[in-house]
Amino acid sequence: MRDSRRFIAPALLGLLLVVALVWGYNQYQVRKQHEIALENHYQRLFFDVKKHVENVQVNLSKALVADSKEQNIVLFSQIMNEAFSAKDKLGQMPITHAESAKTEKFLTQAADYSSYLIQRHLLGEGVTKEQREALNNLQTNSAAFNGELSKIYDSLAESNFALGAMSSKQSKKVEQGNQKVFQTSLVTLDKQMAKTPELIYDGPFSDQMLNRKPVGLPDNDVSMDEARNTALEFFGKDRVRDIQAFEEGENMNEVKIPSYTFHLYPQNQQKDLAVYMGVSKKGGKVVWMVNPRPVSNIKLSIKNAEDKALKYLKEKGFDNMESNYSLKYDGTILFNFAYKEKDVTIYPDLIKVKVALDTGEIVGFDASAYYMNHHERNIETPHIDETEARSKVKVDFNIDSARLAIIPKGKNEILCYEFKGKYNDSDFIIYINALDGREEQILQIIKDENGTLTF
Template sequence: MIRGIIIAVLVIGVAGTAFWGYQEHQEKNAILINAENNYQRAFHELTYQMDMLHDGIGATLAMNSRKSLSPALADVWRLTSQAHSDVGQLPLSLLPFNKTEEFLSQIGDFSYRTAVRDLDKNPLTDKEYKSLEKLYEQSAEIQDELRTVQNLVMKNNLRWMDVEMALASGKEQTDNTIIDGFKTVEKNVTGYTEANVGTTTFVNNQKKENNFKKLKGKNITKDQAVALLRKYSGIGESKDARVEKSGKGSEFEFYSVSIGNGGTDASMDVTKKGGYPIWYINNRNVKDAVISLNEASRNASKFLNDNDFEQLELFESAQYNNIGVFTFVKTIDGVRIYPDSIKVKVALDNGQIVGFAADEYLRNHHDRETAEPTISIEKAKGYTSPNLKVMEERQAVIVNDLNEEVLCYEFLGMMGKDTFRIFINAQNGQEEKVERLKSTEQLY
């Protein structure tokens, strides 16, 4: 009797385990099938977008009407964005494919910059037409390579999940048609980017970043970097000071420094050239607020002046828990230079500086000769919406969508219950940027 019960229990257990295993297997297969379908969709859409991109570039070459050229180039920009999105959905993170993405960025950047400019006043140059012709030829080669891979995928029922597993296991060197095809594309595109070096039409996304190239001063040592962090944090001598130098792949040289005294830990990245702090954080427990935002802003302003960050004006302030966050921008003769911005965090329990970020300032700050406006502020105001009730107005330098610094008239105004900041180009009256402010912070 007992033996029969035990056997029955074992049979039920085995059956239950088998059923559970079957369900797990089915669920796993469903996930794999869904992932494979998404990969296949992204790949075939990428191939289709490259077909359309090649046709779109060819169409722009055949156009003679500037009225048609701008929307055609805008469509090319749209297609490059979609192709970028499709590449991002493929399991290629472990496969070098950055040159192809960079090439797509170059096409998108060129087409966007050209589409948004006034082609009646500034038509395409012969050099730009030659660049378009080169892009047309190069996109045709990429199109052919992707079509070849697509044909093999469909003919041999190849799976993208095999690609993902091969890349994850480091076995991409083995024979894999998809991987080999994409490596061929990447190899060809590498040749394109090398051939395009020096072509001023193209603006590489990486070149848009100034990468701290405008910094002045001599190189500092690791000990000097530690001393700078001690100065900012107020932490005296401690045995656990740690300094790491940036790696070889870094776009600029810097030190990462961290120190602590038990109750407080502080960290900072500081440039090797000139010893400029990029960011600083003091990780300590901030108690209940005692000082006001107004007093904290004065502490932040004094901190910047004491550390040779001059001609900065408070632009925005906000309070998060017991910390005040302040944004300062460079101001020269009443003109705000928005690219030169610094953020400072102040603890409201004692007014100590607990955070600092000067990344934007260090990338963009340089000696400028600000152009004089060619239109009056009253004329510029006429380019804003008649429904906008202007409260403040000033001159400002901003970075527009073409990554160019432009002198603007800045208008801060109300429309209903919403607050907007509008920038009108001081040279041609073009509306460069419109921002809706989520909230305004009042100093107390």
């Protein structure tokens, strides 16, 4: 009996060792799968950005030789969509705001300037000499942008660079080498984009508008330590294993809202996957937060995710916010929330919240538009009533709902009646100026299984 007992303990220990080894190997495989999925995601984003920029360049070239207003409207619409898509994909890359600030500005202005020219065409105006020069400058820079992207890709390929390494710690030497290759390339690219001449026009992303200061932040300056505490409080101190400040680069003060930036390492997340957060130097407010963790086993409905996003905003002190549009991708859903005051929806005061559809965790937050625009407003009383505004809408447009809203137009904000409805089985929003009855804007609503967008 005693002999048999002597063999039981080693056998149990051996079995436990085998189980531990199998468990460890499985964990290693799961981690490798996550790393591969993250790397594939970033590689796809990079290729998408490059393709969108190529399309911007091609369509700008076509617009320079096109003569008819009808053809230009089609081309400018394509430029607008491609530039916004490139900017959206660039924003999902594992890079800091300052490293891509000028590039994002270029893409935003290319889209907005195209929208501006479409409006001019619809009013019967042609492209002026000055506007053609601006288009030529945009085309030249889009060609340079595309060339730089190709160089970056070749450089990364030659150095066996992994984009996923930008958001995960490899060995110190490899990590620093990767960052040097990628960030140096991005700084070169961003400097190239800085050569774009100023665009002077009446648009929300014109230089005179982009250079303005945020009006929604407190006036006090905060220190790095104060910002660090704010970041911890915002994310939850008990959820953070470690926090490290990082420098956004030499252009960090040129971003719209200069911020202290941090890597936060959550307790329940793999050790090398950081959450990025920016806290404004003026006022000490969390401006943005990105958690690039992979998402699997989707469980939440869009409605449940929206409820969690709205609850999150209330917990962070943002009251009177309403969800308007959403987009689902890569296991997450991104909501646009607009501020509401006195039953008036104020679209310039916008906050974006991204929800992971596996656990409902908030993995993205962007309040930059809110802090740029939010202020106490003296909302005018409409000069025309809703009935008169309805009479300005196409007769056979079937209106489902109507409300007052403030929309941006150039450097101004306009009080409008917002009419949602259908025409030929398609959903649209029509904005009628509540002061003079002018038709200000028309948006088409696209709904599918991934959410709701406007164009």
